Amino acid sequence: MIMLNAHEVAHPAFRALVSMCVVAATLVVSGCAGLKDQYAASADAQQRMAAEVNADTKAGASVDTQATYLRLVEQMQKEDLWFASLAHIDALEQRWGVSPDSTRVRAEALRQTGQTAPAEAAYKRLLGSPLESAGYRGLGLLAGMRGDYAEASRLLSQAQRRTPTDPVLLSDLGYANLRAGLIEEARLPLMQALQLKPDSTQAQANLALYLEVTQQREQLEALMNANRMSEATRAAIRAAAQQMKSSGGTSASAVRATAAVSAGVPAVSRDESIVSPLALKRSRWSETAGIRTANQLNQSPLSAEMPSVLNSTSRSTP
16 A cells, blocks of 8 residues: 655645546546546546545555655556556656656656657666566567567566566567567466466466467366357457468468557458457557447457456566
């Protein structure tokens, strides 16, 4: 829980943050039905943030103000409020200056809002810093979004050497290896990812894809049955594996489809059987579709079963 003292709550930046959350939630609740449907997830997230700040204010514990503001930004990103987080990162850096931590959250927000060039520049600024792993990881995800899986594999390997126990990173590395045609190299990180985080649907799907590509039928059935994967999920994994095998894993159509899904942009002529959650991290923004809630993005059969860990949005890497 985030703990604030009375002095911190009195600060205009924090009052503005809470006011923004409450007003935004009120507007959504009182708006027309269409707006309520479109922004319901964002309003709920903002209400939860306001409630958490208010509850922790009553506790009255003292914490470092800069660290508290950074945690508030991270909480906004966990709730997929990427655009709002960019505004507060500006405020954070105006008051306390640029730091590796502020650069990391800025890079993540830029990537998630489709601003790939400034995101790449921000990730590169992390190289040589204590958050170098996050820099390599972000650059690897951007390479995957472009369909350059060989480069994604190289960069994610650099990140993995620096944070070897991150299950989300390992799952991404395994998938990038698969798409780069490095089939055997994919096995170790995918197995590590699943054993480190057995409940990760992303890790389960990526390992299932590896088993399908390598035709390990018994192990594949055991994995799918143990995790109660639906028939739609199984069919999607089979289709993705077949497409990879028939195209060598890096055909132009495969690159366009996966890159489009990763960026959150609808492909004009992609095979809908190539499912988005098997891709690297996706953004939450589509320039052609406007603002959407997380549940409205990438509604392929498997995406309903297994939402992107992007987290992750990349939250497990320091």
